[in-house]
């Protein structure tokens with residue numbers, strides 16, 4: 001018990017007044033892309049065609065070890081952008097992100113090589129996450145079994161491009177979930193895969209939490225958030241609207257969305 005209390009108070013991510021701004025080039029021409037490109041060349045430089053999208057506006061929070069935090073909000077509210085900033089993939093325009101350990105972002109778009117077999121991708125994915133070849137070898141069967149890829153035949157030795165999108169997402173999740181992460185960020189990964197696999201993923205997220213990491217989950221499914229998270233950050237138009245226990249925040253969010 002004392003151990004649990006101590007673990008809960010170790011910060012893993014600190015976001016301090018984080019602002020993220022995207023710059024979209026050639027956004028104001030309002031014409032087809034070839035015309036836009038030509039007019040950019042003719043105009044020569046200048047920031048006139050650059051439009052800024054202020055996607056995250058002054059977000060602050062502290063995440064602790066052992067927490068599973070849901071990120072919710074309408075489409076375009078800044079959830080994925082905030083995750084990418086925590087993962088260090090987007091530099092903040094203002095404010096700071098501090099992380100303890102290496103954050104790993106597991107999105108439905110996490111890059112695996114389509115022309116390589118599932119088998120090779122397990123190895124590559126493992127290496128990319130910093131696992132040694134020995135560790136990958138040890139966990140290999142576990143990863144394949146968890147993904148369920150081989151349930152209907154020997155698919156793991158076929159190229160990824162022959163997999164359905166659900167199978168691809170399952171393999172990505174299985175590779176990422178094989179490692180105990182300091183900070184694991186999941187962007188709607190649970191939305192893909194069938195119900196049986198979703199259930200297995202939820203169980204694995206709970207397990208990952210026990211092994212000290214912090215889990216962030218972006219999802220539009222309030223059920224997934226309820227089943228997996230004990231704390232929720234609600235973003236709207238890039239601002240943090242609410243940060244608190246799952247039930248409290250979801251109650252307000254459901255009032256807002258009219259569900």
Ligand SMILES: Nc1ncnc2c1ncn2[C@@H]1O[C@H](COP(=O)(O)OP(=O)(O)OP(=O)(O)O)[C@@H](O)[C@H]1O
Nearest residue numbers: 022024053055073074075076077078079080081082
């Ligand atoms: N690469 C980009 N370039 C320019 N603007 C972007 C880019 N990616 C996202 N945006 C903008 O940033 C804002 C936040 O987008 P983001 O994808 O973070 O939202 P989200 O909450 O994850 O949305 P969703 O629930 O639809 O996935 C939106 O206005 C979006 O148009």
